[in-house]
Amino acid sequence: MTFLVFIGSERQSTPPHPARLGERVARACAQRLAASGAPHTFVDPLEVELLSPFKPHFSYPRGKAPDPLDALAEQIAAADGYVMVSPEYNHSMSxxxxHLLNHFGSSLYSYKPSAIVTYSAGQWGGARAAxxxxxxxxELGCLPVSAMIHVPKAQEVFDDSGDYLDGVEPDHWDGYFDRTIKQxxxxxxxxxxxxxYGSADTPTAFTRAPSQRNAPG
Structure with missing residues (x-):
């Protein structure tokens, strides 16, 4: 199995300090996946070239989408699950x-699980975003597992590599992360x-537009 770890932040300015806590938390998640023997790949919005104005991958004629979108679509389709790492913006995800996830239809994500991981520089750990x-x-089709990870004051828990800072109790945090990762x-x-197994009864997710979910009218 292979997993994608989405880094839900592209801000590289301060405040808060340090600027990009999400990268630390994502690296910590990757370490727990690796400890369980699960291969992973990071998906970093700073490394994915998205065009403006917004146009989703599924709205392009077949074979005409920009190369970066095609490459990420292939990664999403091939993955067995997803770790979604996000800060909190107005009680919502980043x-x-x-913006990154919305470029792709549920046909790529569907029938695979996801894990919700949120964090903050303050005391709530992004729980309301979760x-x-x-x-x-x-709605995207990658149903989240029941356990979630919330990391308050992430700058006091992880260093730039996702390792624990001095004074942090590794066993406590490893067990907390592993509950979600193992699910x-x-x-x-x-x-x-x-x-x-290829069940013929598997419902199909939309492949061209969200309107495919609409009731007959």
Whole structure:
């Protein structure tokens, strides 16, 4: 199995300090995936060239989408699960993460699990954003596992590499992260087996436009 770890921040300015806490938290998630033997790839919005104005991947004629979108679409389709790392903006997920994910239809994400990981420089750890993300990811098709990770004052927990800072208790945090990661792995394995089984009764996700979800009228 392989997993994508989405970094839900593209801000490189201060405040807060340090500027990009999400990268630290994403690296910490990657370490726990690696400890469980799960390969992973980072998806960083700073490294994905998105065109303006917004135009989703599925709205291009086949074979005509920009190369960066095609490449990421292939990664999303090939992955067995997703780790969504986000700060909180107005009680919601980060605009950078939503903008990136919205470029692709649910046909690429569907029938695979996701894990919600939020963080903050303050005391709440982005927990209110996580409530919003459950609805969003469910609509996208990659249903989130029940356990979630919230990291308050992330700048006091992780260094730039995602390692624990001095004075942080590793066993406490490893166990906390692993509860979510192990749920993600369990559901990813179960979903992968079902996809391999190839049930003819599997409902299809939309492939061209969200209007495919509409009731007949």
């Amino acid at each position: 605009p950078a993460l939503a 409530v919003n993300m459950r609805t969003y990811l469910g 993600l792995l369990w559901w990813a394995e179960a979903a992968g087996r079902q996809r391999a």
